[in-house]
Amino acid sequence: MLRKLVSASVFLLAATAAAQQRSIFDVDDFVDPRQHDTAVFASRLVLGAANNYVDDTRPLHRDARFLHIANSVYWSAFQFDYKHSEVRADAPPPIRVCNCSPPIYFPPVPASDEVPLPPRPGGKDTVQIGWYGGKDLKLRYRLSASNQNIATDLFYPNTNGPAGTLHGHERALGVEGDTYIPYIGFGTVNVARTVRSGTADDRTQSELAYTSRLPGLSVGKILVRGLITVGGVSGRGARGVNVVSPIFEAFWHDQTTRANIHLAWNPMSTRSGRNGWETQHQIALFIDRGIVLFRKH
């Protein structure tokens, strides 16, 4: 009964809200409930860098470094997560603003029919609650909420004097659900809504995407897999499918240090009303190391 209530609640929320497409460094945290019969706590640190960093289908057009901490509790068929990430990149050009109303910012932000820029790299907090369903085939349904505070320093055009600071944020709410279709395989449906406000580039986007999870391969001790995300994202002047984002990942678990090394290549294509299809190649190299605690028999 409880499971039915939870699954019904998750699907109701899915109808009205939304999961942001996860960052390339947000490592998989799917733990099949059949793998544990007591509660499990896991804490994980991820460190790395990305070339042509992309944040939620929005290319930054710069490289970035990142630190990510993920804390998860697996209990029965439930999973609770708190994640914090810090992304850093070379400073963008300073934003200048005229002393006028409404304010005009320079350099100009992408137009409403272009792919938006992501928020300035910074810290982001995410909480998630997930539930694993299914008997022989385990499927996870997860609700995510994230917040990133964004402080934007403004300068006057000619004097370079400070013109104040904008204190805004970007918030996202999303739901994702695994699917299994015979002969096609596993996939994940994401629905998300992201709202950025109080910045020089306020934007809103809704996204509906399907990520196909192709069966991975092992080459010696290296595990290789591919994900293909296809979806539609609003707020870029192009209706229908406007994001095609495959990720090819190589993964190596070092038994001695118990660290995991990831190399991921993400040739992401996005379509906007003004510029049509554009492709950005994101390449990330990162390492994760965690601790896992559980009660022994």
Place this chain on the structure above:
Amino acid sequence: MYKPIVFAIVLATSVAATAQTPGSPFHRIEVIVNGSSCGDIPDEIFIVINAGEGHEYTLTKAGKNTWAGDVGTWLPKSFGIARWEAKNAAGRVTECLSGQGLERTNILRFTFGRCYRGQEVTFTTVPGTLTSRYVREQEPCKETVRFRGSETARFVGFNAEDVRLQFGPPDARRGLLVNALVEKKKLVVRRDWVVHALAAQRNRGDGAQSNLASNAIDLDDKKFAAIDFKSVTIGVR
């Protein structure tokens, strides 16, 4: 030298394996084996029927291509697999089929038409005191055998069934897929390779989405350390 004796094993996976209940109307089992892949027909048949995790019974030849026997308990309508020893091979195993109930005569009849080559597989764990299980799966048939130290599974048809090894305290885990190890001829498997093999299974999408979950890998690693698992040797012939 070929003995005109074939061992046939029927594994019946029952929903409710209790005896003498209204849902368990069958007291006699008949197995009919047809098909060119199934080899010679034996004069005498030994049958093993599994209810729940396994009970063995014997059937004897009752006619052309037919073996029958009263199993001494009441059985529900079940799925089953037949296995037997074969000439010039370690054995044969059939596909998993539902028995046809002949309620008036209390006979549960299985008619198998497709057979696969079976092999004898021995598992030996270090430490030898470790409680383990092997699970043979050919949907919807499933057979679990517990053992400590060493055990042999007979007539394993790797082309038809999945064999998994589970180590340590029982729970509902899926286990290490032996088929992939046999295919790779990786027959001595230490803890670090078991952890890798389980990660590779998850990466292939074994029972869930394909994933490279670091937490799952660390959890396996810690659990094997907790039970002091060192290695398993798999012998196939």
